[in-house]
Amino acid sequence: MNDETPLLSVTGASHRYGDRYGCRDVSFDLWPGEVLAVVGESGSGKTTLLGMLAQRLALDEGSIRYRTARQNVAGGAREDLLDLSTLSEREVRRLWRTDWGFVHQNAADGLRMHVSAGGNVGEPLMANGWRHFGQIRAEAEEWLRRVEIPTDRMDDAPTLFSGGMRQRVQVARNLVFGPRLVFMDEPTSGLDVSVQARLLDLIRSLVSELGLAVVIVTHDLAVARLISHRTLVMKDGAVIESGLTDRVLDDPQAAYTQLLVSSILQG
C-alpha cells in the first residue's frame, strides 16, 4: 500500500441522540503524519465525532474506514482500507493495543490513578505481550523522560502529580507502544496557559518525530494554529468549513468561522 491511500477515511458519518443529530454527515480523509484539528464551540459535535471515530459511540450513518491488515487472512500482510464496522471486537481491541491512542481531556479517565506512573506507561507494553520487567521498566523510563517526568517520580501514582504532569504521563502511555493514530480530546484545556504551551510544544515535537496521524479536538483556535495541518470547523453537528489550518484561520470563508476567528483577543 502506498502513501496515496489515507490512513483513516470517514464518509458521511452521523450519530444520533434520540431523534436529534449530535453530528451529521462528516467526511474527511486523514493521511499518515497529518494532524487534523476539529474546532467549534461547545455543543457543536466535536466530542461526538471523536467518540464515533474512536468506536465509543455507534455510527448511525456513513462509514469509517481504517488502513490495516485484517488478521487471520492467509498471506495477509497486505493492508487495506477496512470498514471498522466489519471488524470483530477482538480486532478493534487489537487496534487499540497496537495502532491507536486516546488522550482524554481529563487525565484521570485515561490513567489508572493508583498505579505508579511507570506502571501506567508500562501497561500497554504488557498488554502487547512484553514479559521482561527490566525491558518494560527501561522503556517506561525512557518515555517518561521524553515527556519530562523526572525519573525519581516514576514510582509515584498520578494522584500525587499535578494536572500538567498527569497529562504528560497520559501522553507517554498513549505513545509508548508506537501507535499510528492518536485521538486527543481537548488535551490542554484543563491546564494553565504556560503549562498548555509546553505540553503543546511537546506534543508537536513528538508527533513530527514519530510521524503520527492525530485527530485533535479543541475549542481553542490557538491550539489548532500551533499543532495542526488541517482544520475542520464544526457548528451544530455539521462541518461548515475545512481546509489547511492557516488558510481557515487567516482567510475564513464561512460566516461562523469569521466570527470565531474575530472573537480571539488580538494582543
Next chain:
Amino acid sequence: MSGPRIVYNEGYLDEQTKRVVRRALLKGVAIPGFQVPFASREVPMPRGWGTGGVQLTASVIGPADTLKVIDQGADDTTNAVSIRAFFEKVAGAASTTRTDHATIIQTRHRIPETPLTEKQIVVYQVPIPEPLRFLEPRETETRRLHALEEYGLMYVKLYEDIAKYGHIAKTYDYPVLVNGRYVMAPSPIPSFDNPKMHQSPALQLFGAGREKRIYAIPPYTDVESLGFDDFPFEPQRFDQPCEICESTEVYLDEVLIDDHGGVMFVCSDTDHCERTLTAREHDHITEVNA
C-alpha cells in the same frame, strides 16, 4: 415420637440444585480455569464462611465418601469441625482428618502437605474468584478481558510489586495460568502451595458462594504461576523446620506462645504434623527397644 422431625435430602441440597451445580462443574472441568456462573443457594452458614465449597461438596459427596475439611491447614477449627459434622449428618458420609484416607477434601487457604492421589477431589472455598477484580472493578470488562485473553493488566499488579518492593510481594491468592488459557485466582492459598496445583492427580474444584462462580482444574493440567522473564514466580520458603515435628519443606504458621512476644513456628497442616510426630516417636521407641 420417633425419628427426626426434619428429614434433609441427601447432601442437604435438593436434587435439582445438585444437578445445577454438577452441570456447572462439568462445564468448569471442560474449560479449565473458566469461571462458570451458577445460582448459589443458601446453606446453613453465612456467606463468606465457605458456602461455595459446601455446595460443591454437597453436590459430589455420597455415603461412600470420606470427607476431610481443613481451615488454614487445621482440622480442628470450628468451621472445619462443623462442616464435617454437617456432612456426616446430611450425607451419611464418613469423615476423617487424615489426608490419605479422604476421598473429598474441602479446604480453605491450604493444600495438604501429603501428596494427593487420583482418587481424591479437592474442594476450595473461594472468597473472590476474579483475579482481575482489584485492578478492574467492572465485571462486564473483566469477563471481556478473559474472553479475549487480554491479561496485560494482571502483570501491572506484578510490575507494581517489583517496582515497590524489588520482588513480587503477593504471597497468597497468587494468580495462575491454567492450561495455557485462563488466568485464575487459586483462592487465598499461600503461594507456597501453588506448585502443588500443577499436574496434580486430584480433581480440583473451586466454589465461590457469595460471588456465585464455580471453576475447576481437571487432573493432570498445567497450572503456571505468572511472573516476568527476569522475575519469575518464586514460592515462599521457610528456613527452619517445624518446632513440633521437625518437618522441613512444609508451610509454617507463626504461633504466639506467651505475652512477651515469644513465637514458635509449627506446621500449618495439623494432620501432617501429628503423623510425622507419631512416626518419629514410634521410630524412637523402636530404637530404644532394639
